[in-house]
Amino acid sequence: MFDEMRHNAELRAGWQSVADWLNATDLESLRQKKAEAEALFRRIGITFAVYGEGGDPERLIPFDLIPRVFSAGEWARIEAGVKQRARALNLFIHDVYNAGEIFKAGIVPREAVNANDAYQALMKDFSPPRNVYTHVVGIDLIRTGPDELFVLEDNCRTPSGISYVLENREIMTRLFPELFAGGNIRPVDTYGDLLRKALNETAPENCPQTPNIVVLTPGHFNSAYYEHSFLADEMGVTLVQGSDLFVENNVVYMRTTLGPERVDVIYRRIDDAFLDPQAFRPDSMLGVPGLMDAYKAGTVTIANAPGAGVADDKAIYCYMPEIIRHYLGEEPLLPNVETYRCAIPDEYAYAMANMKHLVFKEVHGSGGYGMLIGPQASTSEIEAYAHRVRKNPAGFIAQPTLALSTCPSLVEEGIAPRHVDLRPFALVGADVRLIPGGLTRVAMREGSLVVNSSQGGGVKDTWVMRK
Amino acid sequence: MLSRVAENLFWIGRYIERAENVARVVDAARRMSSLPNETGRGLTNEWSSILVVAGARETFGPAYERADAGAAVDHLLFSENNPSSVARCIHAARENAREVRFAITRECWEILNTAWSEMRRLTPLDATGAGLSDVIDWIKAQSALFRGALIGTMLRDDGYSFMRMGGSVERFDYTARMIDVKYHVLLPSLTDIGAHTDHYQWLSLLQASAGYRAYVHVTKSEITARGVGEFLILEKSFPRSLLYNTRRIAEHLRNLSSFYGRDAACGGLVDGYIRELESKSIDDIFDQGLHEFLTDAIDRNYQIANALANSYGFGSFESVATPDGSPATDAVQ
Numbered sequence: 001m002f003d004e005m006r007h008n009a010e011l012r013a014g015w016q017s018v019a020d021w022l023n024a025t026d027l028e029s030l031r032q033k034k035a036e037a038e039a040l041f042r043r044i045g046i047t048f049a050v051y052g053e054g055g056d057p058e059r060l061i062p063f064d065l066i067p068r069v070f071s072a073g074e075w076a077r078i079e080a081g082v083k084q085r086a087r088a089l090n091l092f093i094h095d096v097y098n099a100g101e102i103f104k105a106g107i108v109p110r111e112a113v114n115a116n117d118a119y120q121a122l123m124k125d126f127s128p129p130r131n132v133y134t135h136v137v138g139i140d141l142i143r144t145g146p147d148e149l150f151v152l153e154d155n156c157r158t159p160s161g162i163s164y165v166l167e168n169r170e171i172m173t174r175l176f177p178e179l180f181a182g183g184n185i186r187p188v189d190t191y192g193d194l195l196r197k198a199l200n201e202t203a204p205e206n207c208p209q210t211p212n213i214v215v216l217t218p219g220h221f222n223s224a225y226y227e228h229s230f231l232a233d234e235m236g237v238t239l240v241q242g243s244d245l246f247v248e249n250n251v252v253y254m255r256t257t258l259g260p261e262r263v264d265v266i267y268r269r270i271d272d273a274f275l276d277p278q279a280f281r282p283d284s285m286l287g288v289p290g291l292m293d294a295y296k297a298g299t300v301t302i303a304n305a306p307g308a309g310v311a312d313d314k315a316i317y318c319y320m321p322e323i324i325r326h327y328l329g330e331e332p333l334l335p336n337v338e339t340y341r342c343a344i345p346d347e348y349a350y351a352m353a354n355m356k357h358l359v360f361k362e363v364h365g366s367g368g369y370g371m372l373i374g375p376q377a378s379t380s381e382i383e384a385y386a387h388r389v390r391k392n393p394a395g396f397i398a399q400p401t402l403a404l405s406t407c408p409s410l411v412e413e414g415i416a417p418r419h420v421d422l423r424p425f426a427l428v429g430a431d432v433r434l435i436p437g438g439l440t441r442v443a444m445r446e447g448s449l450v451v452n453s454s455q456g457g458g459v460k461d462t463w464v465m466r467k
Numbered sequence: 468m469l470s471r472v473a474e475n476l477f478w479i480g481r482y483i484e485r486a487e488n489v490a491r492v493v494d495a496a497r498r499m500s501s502l503p504n505e506t507g508r509g510l511t512n513e514w515s516s517i518l519v520v521a522g523a524r525e526t527f528g529p530a531y532e533r534a535d536a537g538a539a540v541d542h543l544l545f546s547e548n549n550p551s552s553v554a555r556c557i558h559a560a561r562e563n564a565r566e567v568r569f570a571i572t573r574e575c576w577e578i579l580n581t582a583w584s585e586m587r588r589l590t591p592l593d594a595t596g597a598g599l600s601d602v603i604d605w606i607k608a609q610s611a612l613f614r615g616a617l618i619g620t621m622l623r624d625d626g627y628s629f630m631r632m633g634g635s636v637e638r639f640d641y642t643a644r645m646i647d648v649k650y651h652v653l654l655p656s657l658t659d660i661g662a663h664t665d666h667y668q669w670l671s672l673l674q675a676s677a678g679y680r681a682y683v684h685v686t687k688s689e690i691t692a693r694g695v696g697e698f699l700i701l702e703k704s705f706p707r708s709l710l711y712n713t714r715r716i717a718e719h720l721r722n723l724s725s726f727y728g729r730d731a732a733c734g735g736l737v738d739g740y741i742r743e744l745e746s747k748s749i750d751d752i753f754d755q756g757l758h759e760f761l762t763d764a765i766d767r768n769y770q771i772a773n774a775l776a777n778s779y780g781f782g783s784f785e786s787v788a789t790p791d792g793s794p795a796t797d798a799v800q
Contacts, residue, residue: 042584043577045565220566233569244469255470257625257779258727 002145002405003417004068012146014071014465021179022066022408022415030410034065037171046167048223062458063168064409065175068420068440075464078141078149078424079434081334084324086137086426089156089311091327093133096310097123107326108319115394116316117364118157118309120272122279126296128305129202130430135267135303136195137426138439141334143405150337150402151320152421156312157304158269161439161459162425163227166191166234168461169437186436186464191425192234198429199235199265202301207264211301213237214254216245216268218286228269242270247290250297265301266291272306314363314397315341337402343394351398352389355382358398359449360389373449375401404449407460409442419443421451422462436464468570470780473629475567477781479579480633482560486553487610488641490603492517493543495645495675497599499668500536514539520641520648523549540599541591544606553606557586571630572620575613582609625726628719629779635719636772639712640765645672646699647761650692669695676707696757697749700764709764710744716771717741723779733774740767 005015038060041047047058070078095102096113103110113119138159140152169188173180196213203211217228219241232239244254245263253260268275274284279292294300310316316323318339324332340347340358351358360372372385389396406417424438440460441451451457499513514534518527526549527534527542534542546552550559561583564576585605594602614634621627649672669690673679682690682698685705702708717737724730752760 043581044573045568045576045580220562225565226568229568238469238472239567239569240469241471244471255780257468257470257473258729259780 001403001417002143002148004143004405004407004420007146012069012071013073014069014463017179017182017184018067018069021176027414030065030415033175034063034410037063037065037175040171040174041167044167046163046226048226061164062444062456063171064418064442064444064458064460065172066408066410066415067172067179067461067463068407068422069463069465071465072467075436077333078422079436081149081151081332082137082139082141082424082426082434083432084328084330084333085139085151085154085320086134086428086432088320088324088327089137089154090131090133090428092316092323093156093305093308093311094127094131095327097307098125098127102323102326105326107322108316112315112319113310116310116313118272118307118313120307120310122292122296123305123307129205129301132198132202132303132428133305133308134311135198135202135305135428137428138423139334139426141422141424142337142402143420143422144402145405149334151317151334152337153314154312154317154320155423156308157271159423159425160224160227160269161423161441162191163230164459165425165435165437165439165462166230168459172461184466186466188435188437191435192231192236194427194433194435195231195267196235196237198427198433199267199301199303201429202303203264204298204301206298208262209264211264212262213265213267214240214245214263216240216242216266216270218242218270218274222269224269231267242274242284242286242288245288245291247288247294250290250294250299252288252291252294252300263300265303267303272309275302275306314339314361314365315343315394318397337399340398342389342396342398347398348393351396352386355386355398357401359401360385360396360398363395363397371450373401376447376449401449407440407442409444409458409460411444411446416446418446419449419451420460437462468625472567472570473625473779474776474781475563476570476626476629477633477636477776479560479563479567479571480630480635481637482556482563483579483610483613484634484637485551485641486556486560487607488638489521489543489551489553489556490606490610491675491677492520492641492645493540493599494603495671496536496539497603498671498674516648518542520644522551522644526550537591537595540594544594544602545589545591554586554589557583557609570626572616574616574620578609578612578616582613623722625723628722628726632716632719632775635712635715636768636775638707639709639716639768642676642699642707642709642712643761643764643768645676646696647758647765650757650761665692666690673698678705678707681705693749693753696752700752700760701744701747701749710741713737713741713744713768713771716775720775731775731778733771733778736774737771740771 005012005018011019041060041063047060092102102108134156136159138155140155141149142152143149165188199213200211213235214237215228215232217225217239229239238254240254246253252263254263270286273281274286276287276289276291277284278289295302317336318341320336321332324330340351342348342351356374358374362370374382404419404421407420408415409418420440420442422438422440424434427433440462441457442460443449443451444456444458496513496517512532512534514536515532518524518531518534518539521543523542524531542549542552544553547555549555561579564571564579568576589602617630649668669692670679673682673695676699678698682695685702686694686698688694698705698708700709703710705711720731720734720737
């Protein structure tokens with residue numbers, strides 16, 4: 001088991017200030033600070049909404065005070081690998097909806113894409129500005145050793161969690177100013193500027209003005225509403241709901257106190273299916289009738305593009321190393337986790353024979369739901385899952401159970417190691433840009449490998465050191 | 468600014484002001500219920516009158532005429548069934564604010580958010596006996612805190628004006644209803660006019676409007692119906708008077724005109740009403756009939772709010788807010 005702070009009893013590079021701080025601070029004052037942090041989160045309203053479950057409708061995501069540290073060298077590698085992946089993903093999506101060369105070259109089977117619900121036929125033969133489809137990409141990384149970093153998942157639709165990255169830092173600098181005094185921790189607060197820049201760069205070419213950017217939210221009952229309003233504020237743009245927008249002559253406008261105002265870029269945080277009731281789900285109350293017509297007429301940019309999800313399911317994931325080689329002529333800097341595709345007979349046979357050692361996932365699943373963690377499952381759970389896989393092998397993949405790295409975390413028993421992952425966010429415009437940091441999710445229960453917030457996962461501040 | 472955002476801001480202003488006003492009328496009833504009573508019989512039920520002022524007669528139900536302190540306070544401060552209860556107002560203000568989270572400053576938001584979470588912890592038991600004054604003070608303090616944060620931290624842009632206008636529209640409405648109810652509902656009988664009871668009721672209303680000292684300061688005379696009426700309707704320096712609040716609406720409309728570089732259609736309506744108020748003396752109003760004057764005032768205020776909404780692209784109100792009706796539609800359902 002690899003602990004990121006201390007490996008083989010040695011403190012790892014970058015962690016000195018955290019170690020000194022923990023040595024000098026007793027458990028009681030850490031717990032006190034934790035309570036203060038939670039009070040701050042509540043007061044600021046950094047909550048996620050859970051309706052219809054009873055209890056508090058607005059919950060806090062568990063925040064762990066002890067930061068996670070990356071040295072400058074470690075980060076350089078992550079940054080390069082994430083940028084590479086973001087480039088390849090965009091080239092791939094463009095190819096899927098246009099020439100389809102990757103299919104012709106026999107690298108990815110066409111069925112792997114066509115079978116995907118996220119494939120949007122109306123994107124065919126259409127190219128958005130700069131051929132950018134996934135303006136914001138979340139690449140989920142896991143680690144098993146000092147140099148062993150793997151991509152677990154790509155998120156090309158509407159990856160969320162960035163507001164926690166910024167707010168965690170805000171809270172940490174407020175509670176522990178002394179930790180940041182040396183100026184050695186790289187700030188993360190440029191995210192809003194970088195996102196606005198990427199959206200400006202991908203605005204429609206003949207945009208008649210400085211692009212008018214809006215953030216489109218399903219509304220304040222959505223669980224991620226805080227993040228939507230936070231991002232609008234960070235960029236200094238308007239947060240809109242579907243009902244604030246309308247389309248006339250293939251141009252999108254928002255209703256303002258001064259009458260209609262043209263909209264050029266929509267950073268949407270609603271799913272494809274709800275974007276436009278005329279093009280997708282007719283019962284959507286969240287979308288804007290006629291939006292897709294305006295989009296295809298080239299008067300408005302939608303970020304991320306409809307149909308970008310073709311690239312991020314687990315069936316395509318398996319091909320990512322070849323996809324990177326094909327479009328970029330480079331070796332992947334961040335490898336995939338070894339994956340067995342149950343759609344392929346040999347791999348299926350191996351997976352089924354080794355269920356109690358493997359993790360099974362649904363190809364289209366997300367959020368940590370519908371998984372089987374073999375080593376932690378009972379015989380009957382494995383049998384039940386095996387039954388599901390046999391009925392539809394193509395719907396599943398299997399991966400070895402990896403010993404995720406741990407970081408020291410403040411829990412009931414004191415400070416103890418807990419498993420973590422990392423989601424850096426790449427912003428794609430004229431260039432690919434990253435803030436130095438990302439969302440560290442932590443499984444707060446002992447031994448748990450599931451970091452998703454829907455499954456009791458927490459978050460940590462993530463430090464990237466200057467040197 | 469999005470029209471929806473303007474609407475949310477306008478209603479934040481209204482809801483916070485309404486929460487304070489409800490607290491103030493409850494305070495008035497609390498004072499009245501401890502009044503000396505020279506006739507030896509009970510006063511006209513001040514609690515049922517206060518339910519009428521607060522527009523809560525319908526939601527309280529037919530038993531409102533016999534409402535006692537406990538039931539009325541519960542209904543006015545805490546009830547989920549009363550859309551104008553303080554708890555619902557604070558909730559609605561906070562929900563509206565959450566929808567336009569970043570159209571207001573962090574300070575303004577945090578005050579609403581904290582008030583909301585503290586209100587959720589208060590129970591009717593906290594507002595019994597001597598606790599009632601504490602709860603009333605707490606509610607008034609939240610409103611004052613919010614107003615302070617608004618004045619101290621908000622950009623003087625269109626959003627600020629929409630919130631302030633919401634506050635003025637609401638305050639106008641409440642002052643008008645309060646006088647009307649005092650004059651037409653609360654009074655036991657004509658013979659009581661000018662009696663001690665009458666005097667103390669006006670006094671209570673002034674106190675509930677934070678206007679007693681101000682009244683004495685401005686008029687340097689004793690409390691009379693005309694004096695108080697003049698003060699609450701026409702006094703240009705008293706921030707809860709009808710004239711004062713109409714002037715503030717006009718002022719913010721002018722700010723919006725200069726901010727937007729164009730006049731709103733509703734400006735004429737407001738200026739016209741101000742000229743009308745300024746041309747009247749309190750004797751004119753009493754000759755016309757106070758109740759008739761107030762009914763008209765409430766209606767004019769409603770028309771102004773409606774025209775304002777139409778001028779800036781947010782919906783029209785469905786129902787007129789009348790002293791005995793339910794309040795106008797909510798921005799957040």
